[in-house]
Amino acid sequence: MEPMKKLIKTIPPLLVLLLAVTARAPAAAQDGTTLISYKGNGSYMLVEKSDLRRYDNDKYTGLQSREVQSFIRQTEGSSAEAGSLFYDGSFFVVQETKRNTRAVRQGISTSIPSSFKITADGNLVMLEDNGYPSFRSFPAYPRQRIAIGDSWQCHGERAVDPLGNGQISRMPMLVEYTYLRDDSYNGSPVYVLKAQWATRYGVSYIDPEGDPELKSAQGKHDATILVSKESGNAIVVRDIVDEYFVYEDGRKVALKGTISLFTKYPPAYDRGKLVHALQRAAIVSPEKAQELAKADGAGSSGKNGSRQPAASSSSSAGGSKAAAQAALSGKGLAIAVDNTADGIRLTMQNLQFKPDSAELLPAEQARLDALVGVLKEAPESRFLVEGHTASTGNPDGELRLSVERARAVAEALVRRGIPAEQFICTGCGGTRPLADNSTPEGMARNRRVEITILE
Structure with a gap:
């Protein structure tokens, strides 16, 4: 069959496809054709790993390697945009090498936020x-x-930062794809695709918000993509890179090597043990424990990486054996438990800090102690820690404070024996209120830290 070469408008899938989409790939027709299709749904983790040899003014200066992991989840969007899918992402660098010096960033990860819509x-x-x-x-x-x-x-787009100085430039891509063959990967059938495109920057396009010192860029990319026949997900993308960047001062930076993209899903945890730990600490009532147990797997990823949104339900409770009765009434240590599509979420309500600081008051020690026994039941999981503040008219300060408070809670749990590498910290400031900020009670509800046990 003669290859068809057409400019086709498609749904852009990297952030839908590589980020744990649920896809549907109809079986091949009798004429040997197939349709690869997908739809955005649920949450996922995306890993981008680059291993690039760097040359400055044609002189080799070392290996530039980086591994960026992310947790991306679907969020509620605007009701005025029917049909659009909204996503929030938390990106964090876990390993970076520059000029033959390796820096493995272990410990608590502070996320780089990102959000987008399809x-x-x-x-x-x-x-x-x-x-x-x-x-x-x-x-x-x-x-x-x-x-x-x-x-x-x-068409696609790529964001680059060749110098690693935080100056991001966005470059358009015109990608030519070819359906090469059918194959198998880890025992599962896949489509094998080839993708090729050229780096062209500074001639017909310059990013007006990009690095003003970047004058031009040229190069080529040759990528191999494995797509699951069962789900339509891009399992692995391996891009062979050869490109160079020219700056206004005459510097030339060349990068040669590979960039790999792949998805992974948070490991499943024993929900039964987790629920038992919640009951043991009197964080949930017996009734709530039964509800959580019945919801087993509601937010977990299946074989294909598909996720069924879990109904969100919540229960506030106390935190010690003596607080069992308080748990039934929703009082006590005020830790709310929710089933979400991303996993079980624990919310520490009305957290007490010193004024305008991230220093926890001693009164919070009991709640932190109660959480430790629960989190230890998910030793392989990642914990997404999100800080929230009341809104007082200072959004920049509120965002900064919410991140600091999320880290303060994570650090307190690390001191109690939870490995630092399990935590991802982010902050939302006062952008996601639970109540009206016009009353002290409402502000107290909004001043919280949420810990989601990702699954």
Whole structure:
């Protein structure tokens, strides 16, 4: 069959596809064609690992390696944008090498926030862009059925920071894809795709919000993509890179090597043990424990990485054996327990800090002690710690304080024996209130830290 070469408008899938989408790939037709399709749903983890040899003015200066992990979850969007899917991402660097010096960033991870939406017509729009994810609308599939040997073209975007100085520049990509063959990966059938595109920057396009010192860039990319036949997910993307960047002062930086993208899902944990620990600490009542047990697996990822949204239900409770009765009445240590699509969420309500600081007051020790026994029942899991503040009219200060308070809670739990590497910390400031900030009671409800045991 003669390869088809068409410019096809498709739903940009990197942030839908690589970030734990649920996909559907219809079986091949009798004529040998197939349709790869997918839909955004649920939460996932994306890993981007780069191993690039760096040359400054044609002189080798070392290996530039980085591993960026992220947790991305679907969020509620605007009711005025029917059909759009909204996502929030927490990105964090876990390992970085520069000039032959390796820095493994262990301990509590403070996330780099990102948010975006996929519109009903398939356009990806960044809402909060701090350079991650670096590939946008990649890979992309055609809307019609295809056969081995067929090719198609789609537009994408890539965010780059060659100097690693935080100056992000966005570069358009015109990618040509080819359906190479069918194969298997780890015992599962996959489609094997090839993707090629050129780096072209500074001639017909310059990012107006990018690095003003970056004058031009050229190069080429040759990527291999494995797509699950069962789910339509891009399991692995391996991009061979050869490109160089020229700066206004005459510097030339060349990068050669590989960039790999792949998805992974938070490990499952024993929900029964976790519920028992919640009961043992009197964080939930017996009735709530039964409800959580019945919801086993509601937010967990299945074989295909698909996730069924869990109904969110909550219970506030106390934290010691003597607080069992308080647990039944929703009082006590005021730790709320929710079933969410991302996992069980524990919310420490009305946290007590010194004024305008992230220093916890001694009165919070009992609640922290109660949480430790629960978190230890998920030794392989990651914990997403989100800080929230009341809104007082200082959004920048509130955001900074919410991150600091999330870290303060994580650090307190680390001192009690939870490994630091399990924590991802982020802050939302006063942007996600639970109550009206016009009353002291409402502000107290909004002043909280949420810990989600990711699954």
